[in-house]
Amino acid sequence: MSTRIVTSRLPSVPRIPGLCRFFSAAARAQNTGGVKQLGVLGAGQMGLGIAFVAALVSKVPVVLYDSSEASISKSLGFLEKLLQKDVAKGKYTQAVADQVAKLIEPTMKFDSIFASDFIIEAVPEIVSLKCEIFGKLAAGAKRDTILSTNTSSISITKIAAAAKGAEDRVVSTHFMNPVPVQKGVEIISGLQTSRETVDRAIEFVKSMGKLPSVSTDNPGFIANRILIPYINEAIICLETGVGQKEDIDNIMRHGCAMPMGPLALADFIGLDTCLAIMNVLYTQTGDSKYRPAVLLQKMVAAGWLGVKSKKGFYDY
Numbered sequence: 001m002s003t004r005i006v007t008s009r010l011p012s013v014p015r016i017p018g019l020c021r022f023f024s025a026a027a028r029a030q031n032t033g034g035v036k037q038l039g040v041l042g043a044g045q046m047g048l049g050i051a052f053v054a055a056l057v058s059k060v061p062v063v064l065y066d067s068s069e070a071s072i073s074k075s076l077g078f079l080e081k082l083l084q085k086d087v088a089k090g091k092y093t094q095a096v097a098d099q100v101a102k103l104i105e106p107t108m109k110f111d112s113i114f115a116s117d118f119i120i121e122a123v124p125e126i127v128s129l130k131c132e133i134f135g136k137l138a139a140g141a142k143r144d145t146i147l148s149t150n151t152s153s154i155s156i157t158k159i160a161a162a163a164k165g166a167e168d169r170v171v172s173t174h175f176m177n178p179v180p181v182q183k184g185v186e187i188i189s190g191l192q193t194s195r196e197t198v199d200r201a202i203e204f205v206k207s208m209g210k211l212p213s214v215s216t217d218n219p220g221f222i223a224n225r226i227l228i229p230y231i232n233e234a235i236i237c238l239e240t241g242v243g244q245k246e247d248i249d250n251i252m253r254h255g256c257a258m259p260m261g262p263l264a265l266a267d268f269i270g271l272d273t274c275l276a277i278m279n280v281l282y283t284q285t286g287d288s289k290y291r292p293a294v295l296l297q298k299m300v301a302a303g304w305l306g307v308k309s310k311k312g313f314y315d316y
């Protein structure tokens with residue numbers, strides 16, 4: 001498949017003397033840790049975001065694979081809009097936007113990914129799917145390619161076990177959503193991951209202008225282990241009458257300097273996602289402190305998932 005973005009249709013803007021913070025990072029980033037080509041599996045919201053930042057900031061060519069033509073078309077449409085918006089805002093020039101578009105090569109041929117030096121998988125959160133993909137990557141990729149997953153909750157050790165013969169080259173680069181905005185990335189090693197693999201992953205995400213935090217393979221890793229129980233506790237406060245939803249969100253925003261209240265944040269993340277992560281923490285640790293709030297379970301059962309279903313703790 002040879003879909004190509006026509007960036008010449010994007011509005012031309014004059015060259016801007018003060019380029020944005022983001023593009024300054026692009027200018028600084030030179031060392032990609034030997035990565036001459038990135039492969040991204042899954043052109044959804046995370047995969048496209050990763051491909052975009054790698055092309056813009058690390059300036060590496062990206063092969064973007066997806067098994068669905070509809071997903072690729074949707075993704076390329078989104079990329080075109082994103083580039084157009086950034087150029088119009090003066091974040092970077094038309095020439096930069098054209099270069100980014102040129103660097104991202106969409107494909108529906110799985111084998112096209114094998115020439116990459118670093119591969120990031122961002123397909124849906126399904127254990128069997130990820131394990132099948134890592135088996136194929138271990139068999140087909142170059143012998144020194146880093147094989148990375150963007151999983152939110154699946155054990156890296158388990159995914160690495162599926163990459164027969166390449167277990168030590170499997171790691172997680174857990175980007176946060178939205179990828180162009182959030183600077184933090186968790187680098188998670190499985191039991192089998194080598195130190196060299198972790199170092200190369202750190203180097204590459206730094207070349208993308210990101211700030212890596214290293215963690216071991218434990219349920220929820222660092223970010224979700226802390227964030228999701230915090231949200232769950234806010235839901236327990238609501239269901240047990242400790243406070244009204246506005247009071248809970250307001251005190252956390254205006255008294256604890258959180259940019260969003262925990263209940264509004266839960267709506268943004270998706271209540272189904274919050275519940276899935278609480279369930280992983282609860283079942284994998286067996287610790288009752290991770291019991292998902294009953295109200296959270298009921299809201300998910302009702303289909304009240306937050307922003308995406310237009311109803312959660314708030315109406316949208």
Ligand SMILES: NC(=O)c1ccc[n+]([C@@H]2O[C@H](COP(=O)([O-])OP(=O)(O)OC[C@H]3O[C@@H](n4cnc5c(N)ncnc54)[C@H](O)[C@@H]3O)[C@@H](O)[C@H]2O)c1
Nearest residue numbers: 042043044045046066067068071122123124125151152177
């Ligand atoms: N969305 C978030 O906030 C977020 C944050 C951090 C991590 N993650 C993780 O990132 C991963 C991707 O999440 P997302 O939100 O981008 O999902 P998404 O549903 O937006 O995108 C997934 C993409 O994978 C494609 N796909 C499905 N099966 C495939 C296959 N066999 N081969 C290739 N492509 C296939 C789909 O067509 C789709 O384009 C998940 O593991 C998720 O847990 C998500």
